[in-house]
Amino acid sequence: MRSKFDEQLRLLNQEMMYMGTMIEDSIQKAIEALIAQNAQLAEKIMNSDSDVDHEQKKIENICFNLLMQQQPVARDLRVISAAMKMVTDMERIGDHAADISEITIMLSKEPYVLNLDDIKKMASETVIMLIRSIEAYVEKDMNKAQEVIRHDDIVDDLFDKNKADIIELIRHDPEKGEQAADMLMVAKYFERIGDHATNIAEWVIFALNDKKEIKES
């Protein structure tokens, strides 16, 4: 029985990795489309969000069946419950990539009023967090998960800086306010993606550790 269970857990891992790759791809493309003002690509990202939702359902089903068939305890129980919680955060990350793409489409016809360097930085930092949080789960690597949680401060600082710059911009030139507000939304979506990656890392720690360490986010 245990070997079948191990096989099912391997399958769960594979699907988690696959979903991780999907949302990583979405964020990468979302920032790419935003920078290039590529409405077509943005449209594609929005459409692919339903694939992410589908994958979430698939993983939840696998977990549900494992709970039913194997009645897991101890680490097995923690790993499976963590996966069920993690996919919710992963799905939200996918939603945010779609949200960002929606703004990209809206702004695709007008020149940008501010420099996107900090938003680009936020994007690359959150992608790193996401990749590492999924790796931490798959590789059962506690240190990597803790690293992700620490990394969130970088994203939060970038958001604060971005926000201050945008406020400054609006103060100087209220005409640019509308687009600036949209860009603040984009920055906030990346900041939220960082929070979701942090949640994922916290669930990894829960699955691996003797004690659950959950911080409010």
Added chain:
Amino acid sequence: MEKRTKITVRDLNLYYGENHALKDVNMNIRENCVTAFIGPSGCGKSTFLKTLNRMNDLVDGVRITGEVKLDDEDIYAEGVDTTVLRKRIGMVFQQPNPFPMSIYDNIAYGPRVHGMKDKSKLDAIVEESLRGAAIFDEVKDRLKKSALGLSGGQQQRICIARALAVQPEVLLMDEPTSALDPISTSKIEELMEDLKKKYTVVVVTHNMQQAVRVSDDTAFFLVGEMVEFGDTKTIFSYPKDKRTEDYITGRFG
């Protein structure tokens, strides 16, 4: 509220001849709680259960060292009357083993052995015990019929009622549901929940989920050693010892 300790076991060792079957077991069994013993076959959990009411005294070549206290009394002290002890600490076995007599006589057996003759008192004890074992309604119209005519699950509850009839303080159950179907099993499990309100229950089980469902505390045994003992929820979510984790997750055995 913190439950008081009903049975205290200190440095208990048991030898079957040369075979060291229990090694330095220490445990506090809490009153009005269900304590489960788990572990692979031959780990010593049933042997340990039997040391709690001196059932091992009946086995040839057994030597026991250490201390088992019921409340403050050392049950292995000289002069302890094992009949009285086993009245205080009753036992239910894996195979339902009603006596080949009527349901009524099965339950009245213990009280009669202990000198009870008053018919109305016996009637009251029989009813109360059958109710306590959640079987009264099923058998009240056939008390004079043979207990052997009942189903396995009913027979097991008769055995529990028989144990309750002598008003024990502790009930030891050695895999009480392993010969029963899921419906009877669930009845016995519900019963354990009720029983612990009045008694201290200790159960040996091979069914891990049963231990999770019914017990407050769990002890894991492996080759005569008590590897881990503690709060059931903790044992089944955050076991401290890798051997416990490996066993409960089915990685060996």
